[in-house]
Amino acid sequence: MRTFRGRFWIGLVWMASIASIPAQDQARGSTAGVDPYTRGESKRIERAGYTSIGKFDWAPGQTTEQIEGVLGKLPYCWIETEHFRICSTAPAYKLRDSNERKRIGRELKQLKKKLPLVKPRTKTLDRWLRAHLIAQRCEDLYADFAKRVGVTDDDFPARRPMRLIDREMGSGPYLGQPGKYLVMIFEKEASYVRYTERFLRERWDHSRRKQVGRDECMWFGTALELTTEMGETDDALQAHLVYNVVSNLVDGFKEFRHVTPTWLRYGIASWYVRDVLPDHSIFERSDLVEPDMRGVTDWHPRVFRLVKNGGATRIAELVGRVGCEQFQFRDYMLSWSLVDYLLTRRAKDFPAFLGRYKSPVDGYSSSRQVKAEELLRHQASAMEAALSYDAEALEAAWSKWVRKAYRKRRS
Numbered sequence: 001m002r003t004f005r006g007r008f009w010i011g012l013v014w015m016a017s018i019a020s021i022p023a024q025d026q027a028r029g030s031t032a033g034v035d036p037y038t039r040g041e042s043k044r045i046e047r048a049g050y051t052s053i054g055k056f057d058w059a060p061g062q063t064t065e066q067i068e069g070v071l072g073k074l075p076y077c078w079i080e081t082e083h084f085r086i087c088s089t090a091p092a093y094k095l096r097d098s099n100e101r102k103r104i105g106r107e108l109k110q111l112k113k114k115l116p117l118v119k120p121r122t123k124t125l126d127r128w129l130r131a132h133l134i135a136q137r138c139e140d141l142y143a144d145f146a147k148r149v150g151v152t153d154d155d156f157p158a159r160r161p162m163r164l165i166d167r168e169m170g171s172g173p174y175l176g177q178p179g180k181y182l183v184m185i186f187e188k189e190a191s192y193v194r195y196t197e198r199f200l201r202e203r204w205d206h207s208r209r210k211q212v213g214r215d216e217c218m219w220f221g222t223a224l225e226l227t228t229e230m231g232e233t234d235d236a237l238q239a240h241l242v243y244n245v246v247s248n249l250v251d252g253f254k255e256f257r258h259v260t261p262t263w264l265r266y267g268i269a270s271w272y273v274r275d276v277l278p279d280h281s282i283f284e285r286s287d288l289v290e291p292d293m294r295g296v297t298d299w300h301p302r303v304f305r306l307v308k309n310g311g312a313t314r315i316a317e318l319v320g321r322v323g324c325e326q327f328q329f330r331d332y333m334l335s336w337s338l339v340d341y342l343l344t345r346r347a348k349d350f351p352a353f354l355g356r357y358k359s360p361v362d363g364y365s366s367s368r369q370v371k372a373e374e375l376l377r378h379q380a381s382a383m384e385a386a387l388s389y390d391a392e393a394l395e396a397a398w399s400k401w402v403r404k405a406y407r408k409r410r411s
Contacts, residue, residue, distance in 0.1 A: 031073055031074065031075045032075035032076055032077050032089075032127050032128065035053050035054070035077070035128050036117065036126075036128060037115040037117045037118060037128060037129070037132060038050070038053055038115065040053060040054065044115070047114060047115075048114040048115050048132075049081060049082060049114055049139070050079060050080060050081055050135075051080040051081065051082065052078075052079075052080040053078065053079060053080070054078050055078070056078065056080045056085065058085055058087075058182070059085075059179065059182060059212055059213040059216070059217050059219070060179070060212075060213035060214055060216055060217075061213065062199060062213075064076070064078045064087070067087070067195065067199070070194070070195075070198050070199070071191055071194055071195060074089050074186075074191060075089050075091075075127055075187075076088075076089060077089070077127055077128055077130075077131035079131055079132070079134075079135045080180070081135050081138065081139050082139065083138075083139060083142045083174055083180055083181060084135065084138045084139065084142070084180055084181050084182070084183060085180050085181075085182050085183070086131065086134055086135050086138065086182075086183045086184075086185075087183070087184045087185070087186075088127070088130060088131040088134055088184075088185045089127075089185070089186050089187045089188070089191065090127065090130050090131070090134075090185050090186075090187055090224060090237070091127060091187055091224075092124055092125060092126045092127055092130070093124065093125045093130060093234050094123065094124045094125075095122075095123050095124065095125070095234075096233070100234070100235070101121075101123065103235075104125070104133075104234065105120050105121065107133055107136065107137075108120035108122070108129075108133075110136065111132055111133065111136055114136075115132060118132070125234070130234075134183065134185065134241060137238065137241060137242070137245075138181070138183060138241070138245055141242060141245050141246055141249065141272065142175075142181075142249065144272075145175075145246065145249045145250075145253075146175070148343065148347070148350065148351070149253065149350070149351045149354055149355065150351035150355070151175070151351075153173060155169060156169050156170060156172065156173050156174070156175065156176050157169060157170065157171060157172060157173065157176075158173055159172055159173050159178060167360060168254070168359055168360075169254055169255075170254045170255030170257075171255055172216070172255070174252070175249060175252050175253045175254070176252065176253060176254040176255040177216065177217065177218060177252040177255055177256065178215075178216045178217075179213060179216035179217035180217065181217070181218050181219075181220075181245070181248055181249070181252065182212070182217050182218065182219040182220065182221075183219075183220050183221075183241070183245065184219070184220070184221040184222070185221075185222055185223075185224070185237070185241070186221075186222070186223040186224070187223065187224050187225070187231075188223060188224075188225055189205070189223045189225040189226055191223065192204075192221060192222065192223035192226070193205070195221070196208070196221065200212065205226070206226055207220070207221065207222035207223075207226060207227075207240065207244065208220070208221055208222075209244055209247060209248055209251075211251075211256055215256065218248040218249075218251060218252040218256065219248075220244040220245060220247075220248055222240060222244070224237065227240070235277050235279075235280065236280065238276070238277065239273050239276075239277045239280035239282060240282065242269070242272050242273050242276065242277075243269045243270065243272070243273050243282040244269070246268060246269040246272045246273075247265055247266075247268075247269045250264070250265045250268050250269065250354075251265065253354070253358050254355070254358040254359065257358075257360055257361075257370075258360075258361055258370040258375060258378075259322060259370075259375060260357075260358075261319060261321065261322050261375070261379060262284060262321060262322070262323060262324040262327060262335070263318050263319055263321065263331075263334075263335040263338065264319075264335075264339070264354075264357070264379075266284055266324070266332065266335045266336070267335040267336050267337075267338055267339030267340075268339050268343075269282075270282065270332070270335070270336040270339075271336055271339045271340055271343060274299070274336065278297060279297050280297070281294075281295075281296075281297055281299075281332075283332060284324040284327065294329050296329075299333045299336060299337070300406045300409035301406070301409055302330075302333060303333050303334065303337045303402060303406060304402060304403070304406040304407065304409070306330060306333075306334070307399045307402045307403060308403065311330070312330070312334055312399070313328075313330060313331055313334055314391075314395065315334075315338070315391050315392075315394055315395035315398065316391035316392065316395070318331060318334060318335065318338075319379065319391055319394075320376055320391075322372045322375055322376070337398070337402060338394075338398055341397075341398045341401050341402070342387075344401075344405070345397075345401055346387060349386050349387055350386075352385070352386035353382055353383065353386035353387055354382075355386075356381070356382035356385055356386055357378065357379055357382040359382075361374050361375065361378045362374075362378075
Protein backbone atom coordinates (compact mmCIF):
# COMPACT_ATOMS: atom_id res chain seq x y z
CA MET A 1 0.00 0.00 0.00
CA ARG A 2 1.27 3.43 -0.87
CA THR A 3 1.20 5.70 2.18
CA PHE A 4 0.52 9.42 1.94
CA ARG A 5 1.68 11.46 4.90
CA GLY A 6 -0.31 14.65 4.82
CA ARG A 7 1.11 17.98 5.91
CA PHE A 8 -1.45 20.73 5.81
CA TRP A 9 -1.89 24.16 7.32
CA ILE A 10 -5.06 26.09 7.70
CA GLY A 11 -5.93 29.70 8.23
CA LEU A 12 -8.61 31.11 10.45
CA VAL A 13 -10.40 34.39 10.86
CA TRP A 14 -13.45 35.34 12.87
CA MET A 15 -16.41 37.67 13.24
CA ALA A 16 -17.57 38.89 9.83
CA SER A 17 -21.06 39.75 8.66
CA ILE A 18 -22.47 39.10 5.21
CA ALA A 19 -24.67 41.57 3.42
CA SER A 20 -27.45 40.39 1.19
CA ILE A 21 -26.02 39.71 -2.27
CA PRO A 22 -28.28 39.55 -5.32
CA ALA A 23 -27.90 36.81 -7.88
CA GLN A 24 -26.03 37.82 -11.03
CA ASP A 25 -27.14 37.39 -14.60
CA GLN A 26 -24.52 34.78 -15.29
CA ALA A 27 -24.60 31.15 -16.31
CA ARG A 28 -26.37 29.20 -13.59
CA GLY A 29 -27.10 25.63 -12.61
CA SER A 30 -25.16 22.47 -11.94
CA THR A 31 -23.29 20.11 -14.22
CA ALA A 32 -23.42 17.41 -11.51
CA GLY A 33 -26.99 16.54 -12.47
CA VAL A 34 -29.73 15.16 -10.23
CA ASP A 35 -28.53 13.28 -7.18
CA PRO A 36 -28.80 9.59 -8.22
CA TYR A 37 -29.09 8.38 -4.61
CA THR A 38 -32.14 10.38 -3.50
CA ARG A 39 -33.38 11.21 -7.03
CA GLY A 40 -34.71 14.38 -5.48
CA GLU A 41 -37.57 12.41 -3.93
CA SER A 42 -38.82 13.68 -0.57
CA LYS A 43 -39.15 10.20 0.97
CA ARG A 44 -35.57 9.26 0.06
CA ILE A 45 -34.29 12.63 1.28
CA GLU A 46 -36.13 12.18 4.59
CA ARG A 47 -34.87 8.61 5.00
CA ALA A 48 -31.30 9.85 4.53
CA GLY A 49 -31.83 12.25 7.43
CA TYR A 50 -31.47 15.26 5.16
CA THR A 51 -33.42 18.50 5.29
CA SER A 52 -32.95 19.34 1.63
CA ILE A 53 -31.04 18.57 -1.56
CA GLY A 54 -30.14 21.15 -4.18
CA LYS A 55 -31.85 24.40 -3.15
CA PHE A 56 -31.96 26.00 0.29
CA ASP A 57 -30.90 29.05 2.26
CA TRP A 58 -27.14 28.86 2.75
CA ALA A 59 -26.39 31.65 5.22
CA PRO A 60 -28.03 34.97 6.11
CA GLY A 61 -28.17 36.89 2.85
CA GLN A 62 -27.20 33.88 0.74
CA THR A 63 -29.05 31.07 -0.99
CA THR A 64 -27.67 28.24 -3.06
CA GLU A 65 -29.25 29.83 -6.14
CA GLN A 66 -27.54 33.17 -5.47
CA ILE A 67 -24.17 31.46 -5.09
CA GLU A 68 -24.67 29.59 -8.36
CA GLY A 69 -25.62 32.85 -10.01
CA VAL A 70 -22.32 34.41 -8.97
CA LEU A 71 -19.98 31.45 -9.52
CA GLY A 72 -21.55 30.18 -12.70
CA LYS A 73 -22.11 26.66 -13.97
CA LEU A 74 -20.24 24.21 -11.71
CA PRO A 75 -20.92 20.60 -10.65
CA TYR A 76 -22.60 21.62 -7.38
CA CYS A 77 -23.68 18.99 -4.89
CA TRP A 78 -25.78 20.80 -2.27
CA ILE A 79 -26.82 18.81 0.81
CA GLU A 80 -28.50 20.11 3.96
CA THR A 81 -28.39 17.72 6.91
CA GLU A 82 -29.70 18.07 10.44
CA HIS A 83 -26.71 20.16 11.58
CA PHE A 84 -24.77 21.06 8.39
CA ARG A 85 -25.13 22.73 5.03
CA ILE A 86 -22.67 21.32 2.54
CA CYS A 87 -21.47 22.39 -0.90
CA SER A 88 -19.12 20.10 -2.80
CA THR A 89 -17.77 20.27 -6.33
CA ALA A 90 -15.14 17.58 -5.65
CA PRO A 91 -14.65 15.36 -8.72
CA ALA A 92 -15.16 11.61 -9.00
CA TYR A 93 -12.47 9.59 -7.25
CA LYS A 94 -11.12 6.15 -8.09
CA LEU A 95 -10.18 4.13 -5.03
CA ARG A 96 -6.47 3.37 -5.09
CA ASP A 97 -6.13 -0.12 -3.60
CA SER A 98 -7.78 -2.87 -1.55
CA ASN A 99 -7.01 -1.20 1.77
CA GLU A 100 -8.75 2.00 0.71
CA ARG A 101 -11.66 0.01 -0.71
CA LYS A 102 -12.09 -1.77 2.62
CA ARG A 103 -11.95 1.40 4.68
CA ILE A 104 -14.31 3.39 2.50
CA GLY A 105 -16.41 0.28 1.91
CA ARG A 106 -17.26 0.28 5.61
CA GLU A 107 -18.41 3.87 5.33
CA LEU A 108 -20.48 3.03 2.26
CA LYS A 109 -22.19 0.17 4.11
CA GLN A 110 -23.19 2.64 6.80
CA LEU A 111 -24.37 5.07 4.12
CA LYS A 112 -26.42 2.39 2.37
CA LYS A 113 -28.66 2.09 5.43
CA LYS A 114 -29.79 5.65 4.72
CA LEU A 115 -29.40 5.60 0.93
CA PRO A 116 -30.32 2.10 -0.36
CA LEU A 117 -29.11 2.84 -3.90
CA VAL A 118 -25.47 3.10 -2.70
CA LYS A 119 -23.22 0.21 -3.81
CA PRO A 120 -20.62 -0.46 -1.07
CA ARG A 121 -18.32 -2.42 -3.39
CA THR A 122 -17.92 0.35 -5.91
CA LYS A 123 -14.37 1.13 -7.02
CA THR A 124 -15.15 4.73 -7.95
CA LEU A 125 -16.81 7.45 -5.92
CA ASP A 126 -18.83 9.70 -8.19
CA ARG A 127 -19.33 13.36 -7.29
CA TRP A 128 -22.59 12.80 -5.46
CA LEU A 129 -21.32 9.78 -3.56
CA ARG A 130 -18.34 11.81 -2.33
CA ALA A 131 -20.73 14.56 -1.22
CA HIS A 132 -22.87 12.05 0.68
CA LEU A 133 -19.76 10.67 2.38
CA ILE A 134 -18.76 14.20 3.37
CA ALA A 135 -22.22 14.72 4.85
CA GLN A 136 -22.06 11.44 6.76
CA ARG A 137 -18.59 12.21 8.10
CA CYS A 138 -19.73 15.64 9.29
CA GLU A 139 -22.77 14.28 11.11
CA ASP A 140 -20.73 11.46 12.65
CA LEU A 141 -18.23 14.01 13.97
CA TYR A 142 -21.04 16.15 15.36
CA ALA A 143 -22.61 13.17 17.16
CA ASP A 144 -19.32 11.97 18.62
CA PHE A 145 -18.27 15.44 19.74
CA ALA A 146 -21.64 16.06 21.43
CA LYS A 147 -21.35 12.73 23.23
CA ARG A 148 -17.81 13.46 24.45
CA VAL A 149 -18.80 16.86 25.81
CA GLY A 150 -21.95 15.44 27.37
CA VAL A 151 -24.70 17.32 25.54
CA THR A 152 -27.70 16.65 23.31
CA ASP A 153 -29.61 18.96 20.98
CA ASP A 154 -32.25 19.40 23.71
CA ASP A 155 -29.68 21.18 25.90
CA PHE A 156 -29.53 24.20 23.59
CA PRO A 157 -32.03 27.01 22.88
CA ALA A 158 -34.43 26.35 20.03
CA ARG A 159 -34.23 28.60 16.99
CA ARG A 160 -36.83 31.36 17.21
CA PRO A 161 -37.70 34.40 15.04
CA MET A 162 -35.83 36.55 17.55
CA ARG A 163 -32.52 35.34 18.93
CA LEU A 164 -32.96 34.44 22.59
CA ILE A 165 -29.66 34.10 24.39
CA ASP A 166 -29.14 31.49 27.09
CA ARG A 167 -26.23 32.90 29.06
CA GLU A 168 -24.78 29.45 29.65
CA MET A 169 -25.60 27.46 26.51
CA GLY A 170 -25.65 30.05 23.72
CA SER A 171 -28.32 31.39 21.39
CA GLY A 172 -29.19 28.56 19.04
CA PRO A 173 -29.77 24.82 18.61
CA TYR A 174 -26.51 23.91 16.87
CA LEU A 175 -24.26 23.37 19.90
CA GLY A 176 -25.26 26.91 20.88
CA GLN A 177 -24.83 28.54 17.47
CA PRO A 178 -27.96 30.00 15.83
CA GLY A 179 -27.09 28.67 12.36
CA LYS A 180 -25.99 25.33 10.96
CA TYR A 181 -22.31 24.59 10.35
CA LEU A 182 -21.24 25.35 6.77
CA VAL A 183 -18.81 23.27 4.72
CA MET A 184 -17.65 24.25 1.21
CA ILE A 185 -15.27 22.04 -0.74
CA PHE A 186 -14.47 23.29 -4.22
CA GLU A 187 -12.40 21.47 -6.80
CA LYS A 188 -10.89 24.61 -8.31
CA GLU A 189 -9.06 27.34 -6.44
CA ALA A 190 -10.59 29.95 -8.74
CA SER A 191 -14.11 29.02 -7.61
CA TYR A 192 -13.08 29.20 -3.96
CA VAL A 193 -11.45 32.61 -4.41
CA ARG A 194 -14.44 33.93 -6.34
CA TYR A 195 -16.78 32.88 -3.53
CA THR A 196 -14.67 34.37 -0.73
CA GLU A 197 -14.19 37.64 -2.61
CA ARG A 198 -17.84 38.05 -3.53
CA PHE A 199 -19.56 36.76 -0.40
CA LEU A 200 -17.00 37.16 2.39
CA ARG A 201 -15.32 40.29 1.06
CA GLU A 202 -11.83 38.79 1.41
CA ARG A 203 -9.37 37.00 -0.86
CA TRP A 204 -7.46 33.96 0.41
CA ASP A 205 -5.13 31.45 -1.19
CA HIS A 206 -5.54 28.86 1.57
CA SER A 207 -8.27 27.08 3.52
CA ARG A 208 -10.14 29.16 6.06
CA ARG A 209 -12.56 28.96 8.95
CA LYS A 210 -14.77 31.94 9.65
CA GLN A 211 -17.81 33.00 11.61
CA VAL A 212 -20.31 34.49 9.17
CA GLY A 213 -23.79 35.94 8.91
CA ARG A 214 -23.95 38.27 11.92
CA ASP A 215 -22.12 35.67 13.98
CA GLU A 216 -24.70 32.99 13.18
CA CYS A 217 -22.75 30.31 11.31
CA MET A 218 -19.36 28.64 11.58
CA TRP A 219 -18.01 28.27 8.03
CA PHE A 220 -15.16 26.17 6.64
CA GLY A 221 -14.04 26.47 3.05
CA THR A 222 -11.29 25.01 0.90
CA ALA A 223 -10.39 23.88 -2.62
CA LEU A 224 -8.67 20.66 -3.62
CA GLU A 225 -6.20 22.61 -5.74
CA LEU A 226 -4.91 24.41 -2.64
CA THR A 227 -3.11 21.28 -1.42
CA THR A 228 -1.69 18.68 -3.79
CA GLU A 229 -2.33 15.66 -1.58
CA MET A 230 -5.88 16.81 -0.79
CA GLY A 231 -6.63 16.77 -4.49
CA GLU A 232 -5.01 13.38 -5.04
CA THR A 233 -6.34 11.20 -2.20
CA ASP A 234 -9.64 10.91 -0.40
CA ASP A 235 -7.97 10.25 2.95
CA ALA A 236 -6.08 13.55 2.68
CA LEU A 237 -9.36 15.34 1.98
CA GLN A 238 -11.00 13.53 4.88
CA ALA A 239 -8.21 14.52 7.27
CA HIS A 240 -8.58 18.14 6.22
CA LEU A 241 -12.36 17.94 6.64
CA VAL A 242 -12.17 16.29 10.07
CA TYR A 243 -9.65 18.80 11.41
CA ASN A 244 -11.56 21.88 10.35
CA VAL A 245 -15.06 20.65 11.15
CA VAL A 246 -14.00 19.62 14.66
CA SER A 247 -12.21 22.97 15.11
CA ASN A 248 -15.45 24.75 14.26
CA LEU A 249 -17.43 22.49 16.60
CA VAL A 250 -15.05 23.36 19.43
CA ASP A 251 -15.25 27.10 18.73
CA GLY A 252 -19.01 27.04 18.15
CA PHE A 253 -19.76 25.00 21.27
CA LYS A 254 -21.98 27.06 23.62
CA GLU A 255 -21.68 29.82 21.01
CA PHE A 256 -18.49 31.47 19.81
CA ARG A 257 -18.12 34.14 22.47
CA HIS A 258 -14.38 34.00 23.02
CA VAL A 259 -11.30 32.42 21.46
CA THR A 260 -10.31 28.86 22.28
CA PRO A 261 -6.56 28.58 23.10
CA THR A 262 -4.61 26.96 20.28
CA TRP A 263 -3.42 24.00 22.37
CA LEU A 264 -6.98 23.01 23.23
CA ARG A 265 -8.66 23.51 19.85
CA TYR A 266 -5.71 22.09 17.95
CA GLY A 267 -5.34 19.17 20.36
CA ILE A 268 -8.98 18.14 20.07
CA ALA A 269 -9.11 18.48 16.28
CA SER A 270 -5.82 16.61 15.79
CA TRP A 271 -6.94 13.89 18.18
CA TYR A 272 -9.91 13.22 15.91
CA VAL A 273 -7.75 13.22 12.77
CA ARG A 274 -5.10 10.90 14.15
CA ASP A 275 -7.73 8.53 15.53
CA VAL A 276 -8.87 7.81 11.97
CA LEU A 277 -5.86 8.76 9.80
CA PRO A 278 -2.66 8.72 11.90
CA ASP A 279 -0.47 9.34 8.84
CA HIS A 280 -1.86 12.84 8.42
CA SER A 281 -0.89 15.96 10.32
CA ILE A 282 -2.44 19.40 9.93
CA PHE A 283 -1.03 22.65 11.27
CA GLU A 284 -2.52 26.02 12.11
CA ARG A 285 -1.45 29.06 10.11
CA SER A 286 -1.28 32.57 11.48
CA ASP A 287 -1.44 35.60 9.23
CA LEU A 288 1.84 36.64 10.88
CA VAL A 289 3.99 33.50 10.56
CA GLU A 290 4.21 30.31 8.52
CA PRO A 291 3.56 27.09 10.48
CA ASP A 292 6.42 24.82 11.56
CA MET A 293 5.33 21.85 9.43
CA ARG A 294 7.08 18.50 9.28
CA GLY A 295 6.22 15.21 7.66
CA VAL A 296 6.85 13.22 10.82
CA THR A 297 3.69 11.35 11.87
CA ASP A 298 4.94 8.88 14.52
CA TRP A 299 4.07 11.20 17.38
CA HIS A 300 3.79 8.69 20.23
CA PRO A 301 7.53 7.83 20.41
CA ARG A 302 8.54 11.45 19.87
CA VAL A 303 6.39 12.71 22.71
CA PHE A 304 7.68 9.86 24.89
CA ARG A 305 11.28 10.92 24.25
CA LEU A 306 10.51 14.61 24.83
CA VAL A 307 9.01 13.79 28.22
CA LYS A 308 11.69 11.28 29.16
CA ASN A 309 14.55 13.60 28.20
CA GLY A 310 13.03 16.78 29.61
CA GLY A 311 12.73 18.39 26.17
CA ALA A 312 9.01 19.17 26.29
CA THR A 313 7.73 22.73 26.49
CA ARG A 314 6.51 23.47 30.01
CA ILE A 315 2.76 23.00 30.12
CA ALA A 316 2.23 26.30 31.89
CA GLU A 317 3.86 28.02 28.91
CA LEU A 318 1.98 25.94 26.33
CA VAL A 319 -1.50 26.53 27.75
CA GLY A 320 -0.63 30.19 28.29
CA ARG A 321 -0.53 30.90 24.55
CA VAL A 322 -3.82 32.07 23.10
CA GLY A 323 -2.65 32.12 19.47
CA CYS A 324 -0.39 29.83 17.41
CA GLU A 325 2.32 32.34 16.48
CA GLN A 326 4.87 30.83 18.91
CA PHE A 327 4.01 27.19 18.23
CA GLN A 328 6.82 24.92 17.09
CA PHE A 329 6.43 21.39 15.77
CA ARG A 330 6.88 19.86 19.22
CA ASP A 331 4.16 22.12 20.63
CA TYR A 332 1.66 20.72 18.14
CA MET A 333 2.56 17.18 19.22
CA LEU A 334 2.35 18.09 22.90
CA SER A 335 -1.07 19.73 22.44
CA TRP A 336 -2.39 16.58 20.80
CA SER A 337 -0.91 14.45 23.59
CA LEU A 338 -2.43 16.61 26.34
CA VAL A 339 -5.86 16.13 24.81
CA ASP A 340 -5.10 12.42 24.33
CA TYR A 341 -4.55 12.27 28.09
CA LEU A 342 -7.71 14.24 28.90
CA LEU A 343 -9.93 12.18 26.58
CA THR A 344 -8.40 8.89 27.73
CA ARG A 345 -7.73 9.26 31.46
CA ARG A 346 -10.03 12.15 32.37
CA ALA A 347 -12.89 11.49 29.93
CA LYS A 348 -15.53 11.82 32.65
CA ASP A 349 -14.18 15.24 33.65
CA PHE A 350 -13.53 16.56 30.14
CA PRO A 351 -17.13 17.76 29.53
CA ALA A 352 -17.00 19.88 32.69
CA PHE A 353 -13.62 21.32 31.74
CA LEU A 354 -14.52 22.32 28.19
CA GLY A 355 -18.00 23.36 29.25
CA ARG A 356 -16.69 25.70 31.93
CA TYR A 357 -14.12 27.19 29.58
CA LYS A 358 -16.77 27.81 26.92
CA SER A 359 -19.08 29.48 29.44
CA PRO A 360 -19.10 33.29 29.37
CA VAL A 361 -16.12 35.06 30.88
CA ASP A 362 -17.01 37.13 33.94
CA GLY A 363 -18.37 40.46 32.78
CA TYR A 364 -19.04 39.11 29.27
CA SER A 365 -20.73 41.46 26.86
CA SER A 366 -21.29 40.97 23.14
CA SER A 367 -20.11 44.55 22.61
CA ARG A 368 -16.74 43.98 24.26
CA GLN A 369 -13.78 41.86 23.16
CA VAL A 370 -12.44 39.56 25.86
CA LYS A 371 -8.77 40.24 26.63
CA ALA A 372 -6.09 37.55 26.52
CA GLU A 373 -5.35 37.78 30.24
CA GLU A 374 -9.05 37.28 30.99
CA LEU A 375 -9.11 34.15 28.82
CA LEU A 376 -6.12 32.67 30.63
CA ARG A 377 -7.66 33.31 34.04
CA HIS A 378 -10.89 31.78 32.75
CA GLN A 379 -8.99 28.72 31.52
CA ALA A 380 -7.17 28.31 34.84
CA SER A 381 -10.46 28.50 36.70
CA ALA A 382 -12.04 25.84 34.45
CA MET A 383 -9.01 23.58 34.88
CA GLU A 384 -9.05 23.88 38.66
CA ALA A 385 -12.81 23.41 38.98
CA ALA A 386 -13.20 20.47 36.58
CA LEU A 387 -9.83 18.69 36.85
CA SER A 388 -8.50 19.87 40.24
CA TYR A 389 -5.30 20.81 38.41
CA ASP A 390 -3.23 23.87 37.92
CA ALA A 391 -0.76 23.81 35.01
CA GLU A 392 2.02 22.21 37.09
CA ALA A 393 -0.27 19.46 38.40
CA LEU A 394 -1.52 18.80 34.86
CA GLU A 395 2.05 18.50 33.63
CA ALA A 396 2.94 16.02 36.40
CA ALA A 397 -0.11 13.81 35.78
CA TRP A 398 0.19 13.95 31.99
CA SER A 399 3.95 13.22 31.87
CA LYS A 400 3.52 10.26 34.24
CA TRP A 401 0.79 8.88 31.98
CA VAL A 402 2.88 9.40 28.83
CA ARG A 403 5.78 7.39 30.26
CA LYS A 404 3.47 4.48 30.82
CA ALA A 405 0.95 4.73 27.97
CA TYR A 406 3.46 5.53 25.21
CA ARG A 407 6.20 3.16 26.40
CA LYS A 408 5.19 0.33 24.09
CA ARG A 409 5.01 2.76 21.18
CA ARG A 410 8.32 4.51 21.76
CA SER A 411 10.21 3.08 18.78
